Amino acid sequence: MSATTTTPKTSSPGSSPAGKTRKPRQAGWWLPYALLGPAILFELVIHVIPMFTGIWMSFLRLTKAFISNWGKAPVTGLQNYTVALDFNSAVGAGLLRSFLITCAFTLLVVGLAWVIGMAAAVALQKEFWGRGFFRTLFLVPYALPMYAGIIAWKFMLQKDTGAVNHFLFDNLGLGGDKPFWLIGDNAFWSIVVVAIWRLWPFAFLMLMAGLQSIPGEVYEASAVDGAKPLRQWSSITLPMLRPVNMVLILVMFLWTFNDFNTPFVLFGTAQPPAGDLISFHIYNASFLTWNFGSGAAMSVLLLIFLLIVSGIYLLVLNRRSRRA
Amino acid sequence: MKIRSLAAGAAIAALALSTAACGGSNSSSSSESSSSSGSGGGGSITYWASNQGTSLDNDKEVLTPQLEKFQQQTGIKVNLEVIGWSDLQTRIQTAVTSGQAPDVVNIGNTWAASLQSTGAFMPFDDAAFKAIGGKDKFVKTALDTGGAPGQDPTSVPLYGLAYGLYYNKAMFAAAGLTPPTNWEDLVSDAKKLTSGDKYGFALAAGSYTENAHFAFINAAQNGSDLFDSSGKPTFTDDGVVNGIKRYLDLMQTDKVVNTSNVQYENAVKAVNDFATGKVAMILNQNNADNSIVANGMANDAYGVVPFPAPAGSKTDVASHVAGINLSIFDNTKNKDAALKFVNFMTSAETQTALGKPFSSLPVLNGATPNFTDNAEEAKTFSDIYATKAKPLPLVPAEDQFESTVGKAMNQMFATIASGKTVTTDDIKSALKTAQEQVAAAG
CATH class of the missing domain: 3.40.190.10 (Periplasmic binding protein-like II)
Structure with a gap:
């Protein structure tokens, strides 16, 4: 993964080595197709078909009365969409609120995870004794099974028995009442912290791999010219990591915006309004009320939004990189 | 030659993988594939039980002797899975949606009318009631929770709670x-x-x-x-x-x-x-x-x-009127075995055996509560259940x-x-x- 994302700077895509002259088919010409076949089949089964099923479902009135026999569910056209987008109704207002919370959540998590990941990667760029140890240590949150990591946070964030309140109030002697971390408005900050904890090792890993490809001579040359570390970082490290960053930020954005596991494990089935992330909101809207048509419509809206954002992001960045 | 055999091998491996996956998902819930392994000639059914005892393991310990007794009587093997309350509704929902369901399932009786409206559960008509010992064996308040009024219920009471x-x-x-x-x-x-x-x-x-x-x-x-x-x-x-x-x-x-x-x-x-x-x-x-x-x-x-x-x-x-009901999935291929099992679970003998470990009130007419040795407490709960309990809306x-x-x-x-x-x-x-x-x- 890291190798492919760091190389495109040097290799220019588009020039295919094969197919200069047309020859009669060689023995074994089918082999590539045979090797690709299973992948395409599974891609269809796992991704494409469910996606189109979801889009089709969003036009149905698929409530519990029809769930055991989908074929009988009546087509309602755009009704699921109009309900989801009518921001004066309870359903639409809930979706909009959840969308805005998710936007704020994503900005904070991706931004801070990137900053921490970058700081750690730069700090470990030069060789020193114990570097391997720190590299391993930093990857622990990423290597832990997701459920185990988040459930540990859940215990730590309990009001009376949690380690966080124990540390803040019993050890540090902060005054006042112990707050709840998993309910009310604090829930937002709790989930931001937990999500950053889970995400930053990935940023660290990708950036660390990217840093390996920057030749040391560049830094030496700039040091001769009198560049200080901050200048080196902004004028050498950052531009040379551009291809990595482009992919990294997009991937982190998509993951975070779609994050389901973190709120699900942290809050259980009753999420506080402040931690009502959109994937989880959609899950509640469809699974807990058995209204799969409405849930599918919300998912399609989310898909469209993410497609537009990713499209614009790549378009803008690619154009700039071509100009450069 | 070498490459060709390699490709063939890969193709076979892929094929085996996909068929194995299908087989796996089938056998986990369908009862047919496991019926061959069941001992005796009666086949086997799958039963999802809710968590009634102090833990999931405790439920298993309590239920297993009863299920063995059932197998001795009928030759039908029951594959038991105990499911915690936080998961039960989602599991039932997934089973309804996918059609990959157990044969018999415990439901919270307040869900009865909701689940009935999915059409995924077998209505207990007169013939079915006859097979499980008749409508009259149940306490009426309990039986009324089995589904919406005016329709054949899709569940029958198993444990009574208040x-x-x-x-x-x-x-x-x-x-x-x-x-x-x-x-x-x-x-x-x-x-x-x-x-x-x-x-x-x-x-x-x-x-x-x-x-x-x-x-x-x-x-x-x-x-x-x-x-x-x-x-x-x-x-x-x-x-x-x-x-x-x-x-x-x-x-x-x-x-x-x-x-x-x-x-x-x-x-x-x-x-x-x-x-x-x-x-x-x-x-x-x-x-x-x-x-x-x-x-x-x-x-x-x-x-x-x-x-x-x-x-x-x-x-x-x-x-x-709280409690647990038993439902049979409509798409079961072992309807007779499932009915026999429901009959067994709601029989006076099994009810008496399970009443104490699961602290439940009897749902059968004429049965005495045995969930506690404290006669006063038993009387209070029986009284609440019989005269002071109102069913949640059956809609x-x-x-x-x-x-x-x-x-x-x-x-x-x-x-x-x-x-x-x-x-x-x-x-x-x-x-x-x-x-x-x-x-x-x-």
């Missing part, structure tokens, strides 16, 4: 109090019993199902219904709003409930507080007995009275009432716990939102 107010006898005696007979007494007693780190009351304030049940019970005490005769939600009725307010005020204005209770996601934590003497009273269904005793509180150290209504209220409803949208109103109440408790106030208007507007959600889903 809410009661558990109180700590020693704490009440020390304060010179007697068990409350109306709401006002309950609150003033609780206030007297609240001091320092001891509280008068513990609530599962983070459990949306518990909250929804008490929204219903308090509303019923005020004479209000949750749905009108056409099945439309009427959550914003004054009776419902005031009932919920009364329940919330235990934490908000009366301050007899520790605000930490807001993170009690199930009743077990409240029961533990009660059993360890941290609180004087809890509201729980009769299956709390096991956990209380398991936590070291003697059976005669606590008493039970009906959950009291405010003085001068229209009814003395103290509980909903398809009932489950949505539980999730929307119950979760709204979770949020209200959260607001109170974080030091803010929930007014009657706040409750009304939250219930209006819940009502709109139910209407939109309907």
